[in-house]
Amino acid sequence: MAANGNGVSTTPKSPLARIQTQKNGGICHDDSGKPVKAQTIDELHSLQKKRSAPTTPLDGVQGTFATISEDERQRQQLQSISASLASLTRGTGPKVVRGDPAGKVQSVSHVAHHHHIEAPTISVSDSSLKFTHVLYNLSPAELYEQAIKYEKGSFITSTGALATLSGAKTGRSPRDKRVVIDDSTQDELWWGKGSPNIEMDEHTFMVNRERAVDYLNSLDKVFVNDQFLNWDPQNRIKVRIVSARAYHSLFMHNMCIRPTPEELENFGTPDFTIYNAGQFPCNRYTHYMTSSTSIDLNLARREMVILGTQYAGEMKKGLFSVMHYLMPMRQILSLHSGCNMGKDGDVALFFGLSGTGKTTLSTDHNRYLIGDDEHCWSDNGVSNIEGGCYAKCIDLSREKEPDIWNAIKFGTVLENVVFDEHTREVDYGDKSVTENTRAAYPIEYIPNAKIPCVGPHPKNVILLACDAFGVLPPVSKLSLAQTMYHFISGYTALVAGTEDGIKEPTATFSACFGAAFIMLHPTKYAAMLAEKMQKHGATGWLVNTGWSGGSYGSGNRIKLPYTRKIIDAIHSGSLLNATYHKTEVFGLDIPTEIEGVPSEILHPENTWADKKAYKETLLKLAGLFKKNFETFTNYKIGKDNKLTEEILAAGPNF
Numbered sequence: 123m124a125a126n127g128n129g130v131s132t133t134p135k136s137p138l139a140r141i142q143t144q145k146n147g148g149i150c151h152d153d154s155g156k157p158v159k160a161q162t163i164d165e166l167h168s169l170q171k172k173r174s175a176p177t178t179p180l181d182g183v184q185g186t187f188a189t190i191s192e193d194e195r196q197r198q199q200l201q202s203i204s205a206s207l208a209s210l211t212r213g214t215g216p217k218v219v220r221g222d223p224a225g226k227v228q229s230v231s232h233v234a235h236h237h238h239i240e241a242p243t244i245s246v247s248d249s250s251l252k253f254t255h256v257l258y259n260l261s262p263a264e265l266y267e268q269a270i271k272y273e274k275g276s277f278i279t280s281t282g283a284l285a286t287l288s289g290a291k292t293g294r295s296p297r298d299k300r301v302v303i304d305d306s307t308q309d310e311l312w313w314g315k316g317s318p319n320i321e322m323d324e325h326t327f328m329v330n331r332e333r334a335v336d337y338l339n340s341l342d343k344v345f346v347n348d349q350f351l352n353w354d355p356q357n358r359i360k361v362r363i364v365s366a367r368a369y370h371s372l373f374m375h376n377m378c379i380r381p382t383p384e385e386l387e388n389f390g391t392p393d394f395t396i397y398n399a400g401q402f403p404c405n406r407y408t409h410y411m412t413s414s415t416s417i418d419l420n421l422a423r424r425e426m427v428i429l430g431t432q433y434a435g436e437m438k439k440g441l442f443s444v445m446h447y448l449m450p451m452r453q454i455l456s457l458h459s460g461c462n463m464g465k466d467g468d469v470a471l472f473f474g475l476s477g478t479g480k481t482t483l484s485t486d487h488n489r490y491l492i493g494d495d496e497h498c499w500s501d502n503g504v505s506n507i508e509g510g511c512y513a514k515c516i517d518l519s520r521e522k523e524p525d526i527w528n529a530i531k532f533g534t535v536l537e538n539v540v541f542d543e544h545t546r547e548v549d550y551g552d553k554s555v556t557e558n559t560r561a562a563y564p565i566e567y568i569p570n571a572k573i574p575c576v577g578p579h580p581k582n583v584i585l586l587a588c589d590a591f592g593v594l595p596p597v598s599k600l601s602l603a604q605t606m607y608h609f610i611s612g613y614t615a616l617v618a619g620t621e622d623g624i625k626e627p628t629a630t631f632s633a634c635f636g637a638a639f640i641m642l643h644p645t646k647y648a649a650m651l652a653e654k655m656q657k658h659g660a661t662g663w664l665v666n667t668g669w670s671g672g673s674y675g676s677g678n679r680i681k682l683p684y685t686r687k688i689i690d691a692i693h694s695g696s697l698l699n700a701t702y703h704k705t706e707v708f709g710l711d712i713p714t715e716i717e718g719v720p721s722e723i724l725h726p727e728n729t730w731a732d733k734k735a736y737k738e739t740l741l742k743l744a745g746l747f748k749k750n751f752e753t754f755t756n757y758k759i760g761k762d763n764k765l766t767e768e769i770l771a772a773g774p775n776f
């Protein structure tokens with residue numbers, strides 16, 4: 123046999139028979155289906171996506187209003203976004219187009235610049251030559267694709283959630299918050315000691331605003347969300363969020379109220395705009411800047427600028443601060459509280475600082491969830507400000523918190539969690555990235571969410587404190603004056619993680635259980651709460667979701683099932699009729715018995731082996747309460763001097 127140099131036979135002995143591919147000549151059929159109607163792969167892809175149906179019939183048959191054409195509507199929408207993104211120091215700025223620069227642009231109508239500074243005939247800046255692509259109110263599926271394609275650290279978990287990383291910051295940065303002081307805010311807002319409002323001037327705000335806008339326009343594309351705050355239709359606020367990351371866009375999609383297609387068409391001009399340039403730092407040569415992070419609020423311009431932090435919670439809590447200004451102006455009380463409603467329409471509020479249990483306890487399988495964190499109390503009742511929940515995930519378990527567990531599915535943003543690299547199963551116990559791991563999901567992911575998220579006037583006002591000292595009773599019934607005293611005090615132990623730099627629980631006082639978010643003096647909110655509770659006959663409760671049997675380190679956290687039983691007894695009304703006795707020092711009324719809860723834990727002294735240590739710790743905490751309240755002793759709370767005196771007397775006595 124002859125072989126060439128490669129060892130391949132050149133003259134096969136018996137050549138293989140020809141393969142018969144055609145029975146009746148011509149085309150090969152792999153199956154019996156009809157062939158696709160495409161000549162090229164691009165054509166095939168174009169068959170895959172069909173255009174979203176227009177929401178408004180183009181002939182404008184809706185009512186008596188003359189509807190504008192689809193083209194005109196899109197043009198107006200782009201013009202509004204262009205106005206948001208315009209540089210305020212240059213006559214020309216990036217042109218705005220809709221759609222992904224990588225894909226097919228949806229609409230390329232160039233937008234004439236909205237403000238009429240004379241444009242030079244020759245562009246003086248390269249920024250005026252470029253386009254900013256706008257990804258406007260994308261769907262969760264589109265945002266998933268954007269995140270996974272372009273943002274490192276984005277993955278789909280085994281249950282379909284989008285795992286993301288928030289970067290260097292995994293909690294809020296309250297010390298980097300700045301509020302513009304001007305003629306009106308100088309008198310209206312709470313400034314100085316204890317206040318969260320650290321001043322900046324209008325000029326510096328504009329410097330940071332320009333920095334953020336220039337950064338955003340330098341990108342290939344930005345995300346724009348137009349959404350609502352507040353389920354009370356009469357007091358709904360239109361917000362626009364401009365951000366650089368799909369993660370931020372999906373987070374706000376979940377956390378704010380999602381407009382219907384019709385509502386989006388008629389959105390118009392936003393009432394408030396956030397510029398989130400979180401990847402880009404602020405400039406420390408800028409006046410008032412003390413770090414490379416700055417969260418700047420300008421109430422007159424109705425704008426917020428975020429520089430130097432990608433923690434998404436800044437956006438939601440930033441808007442909450444805005445509501446703490448806008449709502450009291452309308453005699454509506456804004457509340458840092460969870461809220462749920464029983465089958466009989468009994469509403470409960472859950473006040474508390476981060477990690478005290480607002481989300482966990484308001485998410486109750488036997489009750490309707492109105493919201494987990496931010497509410498309004500108006501003359502019509504309560505309304506949720508948000509359209510989603512933001513739950514802590516550390517040590518999350520299916521058994522203890524089934525509704526939150528099940529909400530972590532497609533569409534949910536999971537921040538800073540650790541997962542198996544292969545199965546993508548999340549390990550909720552892993553704190554490698556942070557303790558403050560979070561899930562943000564639309565409220566309708568909770569099966570018994572009350573949509574629309576509104577309810578009647580509250581019957582119970584539950585103040586949650588996570589007492590790291592372990593001396594506050596698991597539950598006590600409060601008089602109105604005591605409720606006000608504890609509301610203004612806002613005591614808890616900050617649990618690690620949510621605020622930057624806190625690693626261990628320590629005692630904190632945060633007025634109105636949310637000093638980081640209030641804009642006016644705490645007594646303004648307290649007076650409104652007192653008036654509303656009195657008028658609607660609500661009962662106040664203090665619930666310790668923290669330690670028992672000793673302080674942090676020696677005792678243990680009160681078991682969640684016990685706290686749930688306590689809350690059940692409040693809701694059902696049975697606790698109102700229990701037998702009570704008063705505690706020493708704090709003068710709290712504690713029940714002797716609650717169904718499902720061991721009676722001996724109801725008085726904290728019983729749970730401490732070392733009674734002397736208990737007494738010392740009790741007095742120590744009482745001292746901290748007294749000292750904290752000193753700042754408020756010179757303020758009158760509401761119109762009633764009698765109430766003010768009662769409140770001052772409602773604290774610990776020793």
Ligand SMILES: Nc1ncnc2c1ncn2[C@@H]1O[C@H](COP(=O)(O)OP(=O)(O)O)[C@@H](O)[C@H]1O
Nearest residue numbers: 476477478479480481482514667680681682685
């Ligand atoms: N007895 C308890 N009551 C409430 N929460 C508890 C209790 N014990 C442990 N926890 C845990 O504490 C955390 C409370 O956090 P969360 O409900 O998110 O607080 P908030 O919404 O007020 O920030 C959850 O992780 C919850 O599982």
Ligand SMILES: C=C(OP(=O)(O)O)C(=O)O
Nearest residue numbers: 294435475476477512620
């Ligand atoms: C988002 C927050 O809310 P909470 O911890 O109260 O759920 C936060 O404080 O950053």
Ligand SMILES: [Ca+2]
Nearest residue numbers: 178189387388
């Ligand atoms: Ca319309």
Ligand SMILES: [Mn+2]
Nearest residue numbers: 480481495512
């Ligand atoms: Mn919460």
